[in-house]
Amino acid sequence: MVGTKLLVVDDDPNICDILKTHFEKEGYEVLTAGDGVEGLSLFKSASPDLVLLDIMLPKMDGQQMLAEIRKDSQKPVIMVTAKGEVFDKVLGLEMGADDFVVKPFDLKELSARVKAVLRRYRAHLQTDEGDVIKFENFEISQEKFELKLKGKKVDIPPKELQLLYCLASNPNRVFSREQLLEHVWDFAFLGDSRTVDVHIKRLREKLEGVSDKWALKTVWGIGYKFELYN
Numbered sequence: 269m270v271g272t273k274l275l276v277v278d279d280d281p282n283i284c285d286i287l288k289t290h291f292e293k294e295g296y297e298v299l300t301a302g303d304g305v306e307g308l309s310l311f312k313s314a315s316p317d318l319v320l321l322d323i324m325l326p327k328m329d330g331q332q333m334l335a336e337i338r339k340d341s342q343k344p345v346i347m348v349t350a351k352g353e354v355f356d357k358v359l360g361l362e363m364g365a366d367d368f369v370v371k372p373f374d375l376k377e378l379s380a381r382v383k384a385v386l387r388r389y390r391a392h393l394q395t396d397e398g399d400v401i402k403f404e405n406f407e408i409s410q411e412k413f414e415l416k417l418k419g420k421k422v423d424i425p426p427k428e429l430q431l432l433y434c435l436a437s438n439p440n441r442v443f444s445r446e447q448l449l450e451h452v453w454d455f456a457f458l459g460d461s462r463t464v465d466v467h468i469k470r471l472r473e474k475l476e477g478v479s480d481k482w483a484l485k486t487v488w489g490i491g492y493k494f495e496l497y498n
Contacts, residue, residue, distance in 0.1 A: 272295075272296050272297070272317045272318070272386065273296070273297045273298075273299065273314065273315075273316040273318075274287075274291055274296050274297070274298050274299070274316055274317065274318050274319075274320060274382070275298075275299045275300075275307065275310055275311055275316035275318070275319045275320070276288065276298060276299070276300045276301070276319075276320045277300075277301045277302075277303075277304065277306075277307035277310075277319065277321045277322055277325065277330070277333065278300075278302070278320075278322040278325075278348065279302050279303060279322065279324070279325055279326055280322075281302065283322075283371075284300040284302070285300075286375075287300075287320065287378075288300055290375050290379075291379075291382075294379060299316060302326075303325050303326045303327040303328065304325040304326070304327050304328025304329055304330065304332060304333040305327040305328050306327075307319075307321070307325070307328075307333055308328065308333050308337070311333075311337060311341075311343075315343075316343065317343065317344075317386060318343065318344045318345070318346065318382060318385060318386055318389075319337070319343065319344070319345045319346070320346050320348060320378075320382075321333060321334060321345055321347050321348060322348045322349075323347060323348065323349045323350075330347060330348075334347070334364060337364075338426075342364075342389075342413065342426050343389070344366040344367075344385045344386060344388075344389045345364065345365055345366055346365070346366060346367045346368070346369060346381060346382065346385060347365045347367070347368050347369075348368075348369050348370075348371060348373075349368060349369075349370055349371070350370070350371045364425060364426055364427060366385045366388075366389075366453065367381050367384075367385050367453065369381060399411045399433075401433065401436050401437055403436070403479065403481060403482050403496070404479045404481040404482070405417060405419075405478045405479045406436070406475075406478065406479060406482065408429070408432060408433050408436055410429070410430065410433045413426060413429055414429075415429055415432070415474075417474070417475070417478050418478060422474060424474065427452060427453070427467060428467050428470060428471055428474075430452045431448060431452045431464070431467050431468070431471065432471055432484075432494075434448065434451045434452055435448075435484065435492065435493065435494035436494045438494070439482070439493075439494050439495070439496045440493060440494070440495055440496060441493060441494075442487045442490055442491055442492070442493045443491045443492055443493065444490055444491040445464040445465070445491050445492075447491065448464050448491065448492070449463070449464060464491075464492075468484060468486075468492055471484060472484055480497070481496065481497055482494065482495060482496050482497065483495055483497075
């Protein structure tokens, strides 16, 4: 994809070389780093469009690097984990990861995931003021990554905001957990829908007592909806 810059952070130089060669053939500019400290430095100086980030890294692991990235940026990050490696993917999604791949990975599948994540991120960037949704004591903008409750800005992680925006922009429509994973994370999360439940629980804590005109509702056996009351 001409004009798109990727940052690969992996302590295995062979993987860095393979990914660099593969994605450069597809037209990407590819930067590589062998540890989290170097990776974070490159992220800040080179401003890549997407990061392929290994979990197990020297000096600073992938989760720590992701947390540092998310302090200042919503650029997409795809986490890479070894097969059989103990890692809580739900926690990773809560921290702001956009997708996961497991080693050994298929290069064609990885390319498809990179394109899907980039496409979704750019779609967010192309939204305008028309993306603002308002109900009583509630205002949300995906373009600004901003939620206001009773007129006050509320701190909210990106994926929680995107999930809430997805539901609020389709009031009274019921979404299954699998549909929400596809809409918000843009991939089917290995059949594990716990992350949706965790995000909904945290959203409800934020929205409690804000209005009696709407609510996040559970539709038992199906999923969730943003319900408006008459």
